[in-house]
Amino acid sequence: MKRRGVYSLRGARNRALCGAVLCLLATLLAACVRTALVEPAGFTGTPRSLPPAPDVPEPYVVALDAGHGGYDTGANALVQELAVCEQTVDALFALLECDPNYAPLRTRPNGEDRSIRERAQTADEGGARLLLSVHANSDESTRQSHGFECFPTPPGRVHSDEAMRFALCLAEKMGAAGHRLRGGNGVRFAYYNGKQKRIVDSTDDKVRTLKSFGIVERPNCPAVLAEQCFLTNYADVEQWTGEAGCARAARVYYEAICAYFGTQPLEDETRL
Ligand SMILES: [Zn+2]
Structure with missing residues (x-):
């Protein structure tokens, strides 16, 4: 019972540590995705969020x-x-x-x-x-x-x-x-x-x-x-x-x- 209690305490610490690491990784990943999607300052090309130009028929x-x-x-x-x-x-x-x-x-x-x-x-x-x-x-x-x-x-x-x-x-x-x-x-x-x-x-x-x-x-x-x-x-x-x-x-x-x-x-x- 006692040994099991020690293991349980260590297990809880490890799980908490793993959770914190995963959370940090997720935050970093989200930041990377945001950086990839948002155009850098001073960007002068066509923004990706605009829809394609409509098809204007020839007269x-x-x-x-x-x-x-x-x-x-x-x-x-x-x-x-x-x-x-x-x-x-x-x-x-x-x-x-x-x-x-x-x-x-x-x-x-x-x-x-x-x-x-x-x-x-x-x-x-x-x-x-x-x-x-x-x-x-x-x-x-x-x-x-x-x-x-x-x-x-x-x-x-x-x-x-x-x-x-x-x-x-x-x-x-x-x-x-x-x-x-x-x-x-x-x-x-x-x-x-x-x-x-x-x-x-x-x-x-x-x-x-x-x-x-x-x-x-x-x-x-x-x-x-x-x-x-x-x-x-x-x-x-x-x-x-x-x-x-x-x-x-x-x-x-x-x-x-x-x-x-x-x-x-x-x-x-x-x-x-
Ligand atoms: Zn005529």
């Missing part, structure tokens, strides 16, 4: 093509087509430029001639993901025709499905803005047989080898040619040309581009 490059320019004035009716093309592209360019989701580019400077091949090449070299060619229609024979229609890259081409999707966005937004949609839904295909132009509704999705408009055939991206209105019709001219009419059309095109890419359009300041 979408959208090519805007004024359908006429320079000596090529387009249709001359109640209003000159060239003026409608340039005014609308100017207004749309300004809208897209304000939106960080987009990087607009022009396929030609205002007032200058450029062939379709050159304009398509400008879009390609700029990395365009989408091309919109702005035109206006005319019907000298009856002066009754009116409304909006647009022509995507026709069926059977690399980008035809996406071009059709964009064309439907354009037509839907134009319809919502109160414009009449021609050909049932505002989307049609155009083909040239020699110099003869043939227009079919979008329900006719037969793949043809006949060429469509060069500006929807040539670029390496989905492309749509829009006929904004009829320059031979008073009501169309009043609503969709001039500074206010072109700005209105540009806003519709802008919202259609946002719908196509799935981005939120910026507030319409003209409505505030």
Whole structure:
């Protein structure tokens, strides 16, 4: 009993000593870890506690093509087509430029001639993901025709499905803005047989080898040619040309581009 008591006393001392040593080691270890994690004074690198930089998506490059320019004035009716093309592209360019989701580019400077091949090449070299060619229609024979229609890259081409999707966005937004949609839904295909132009509704999705408009055939991206209105019709001219009419059309095109890419359009300041 006595010996056991001596051993017990020694054992208790040893255990206490071991505990103190372990405690000291733990304290030293904790201090080492703290020193390793905390940056030294005067550290100028990236602090480890900051999260990684967020992925900022690249803006979408959208090519805007004024359908006429320079000596090529387009249709001359109640209003000159060239003026409608340039005014609308100017207004749309300004809208897209304000939106960080987009990087607009022009396929030609205002007032200058450029062939379709050159304009398509400008879009390609700029990395365009989408091309919109702005035109206006005319019907000298009856002066009754009116409304909006647009022509995507026709069926059977690399980008035809996406071009059709964009064309439907354009037509839907134009319809919502109160414009009449021609050909049932505002989307049609155009083909040239020699110099003869043939227009079919979008329900006719037969793949043809006949060429469509060069500006929807040539670029390496989905492309749509829009006929904004009829320059031979008073009501169309009043609503969709001039500074206010072109700005209105540009806003519709802008919202259609946002719908196509799935981005939120910026507030319409003209409505505030
Ligand atoms: Zn034209």
